[in-house]
Amino acid sequence: MLDQRSEAAVIQIVRSALSQIPTAPAKEAPKGLMSVNEVAKAFGVSRETVRRLCVTGRMPALDCGSGDQANFRIPRAFVERAMGEVENGRSVTMSDLTTEWQAGLAVAS
Numbered sequence: 001m002l003d004q005r006s007e008a009a010v011i012q013i014v015r016s017a018l019s020q021i022p023t024a025p026a027k028e029a030p031k032g033l034m035s036v037n038e039v040a041k042a043f044g045v046s047r048e049t050v051r052r053l054c055v056t057g058r059m060p061a062l063d064c065g066s067g068d069q070a071n072f073r074i075p076r077a078f079v080e081r082a083m084g085e086v087e088n089g090r091s092v093t094m095s096d097l098t099t100e101w102q103a104g105l106a107v108a109s
Contacts, residue, residue: 033062033073042079050074058095060102075101 034042039059040050053059054072065071078101085092 032076034076034079036072036074039074039079042083053094058093058098060098 036047036050040047054061061072061074063070
């Protein structure tokens with residue numbers, strides 16, 4: 001059985017050893033795209049809300065998943081535009097922003 005001083009020393013050694021273990025880098029979306037997690041954080045909503053917006057087409061997204069596993073990526077420019085609308089005090093729905101976004105893409109092509 002360890003006394004408190006010995007136990008504290010062992011805990012410190014274990015913590016030190018654990019801090020030396022490299023962590024796997026987080027998977028990042030390409031610079032022009034954002035992950036569901038990044039968008040959820042930016043908008044202050046849940047991942048499920050962002051996923052639902054993508055699934056229903058109310059947010060432009062690429063499905064990079066395979067089979068039944070959706071893995072959405074959202075254009076960073078769309079998110080920045082949406083955030084700009086909010087910062088400017090404009091009250092719009094995500095569907096309206098997506099419609100405007102898609103219309104802008106159609107004109108640009």
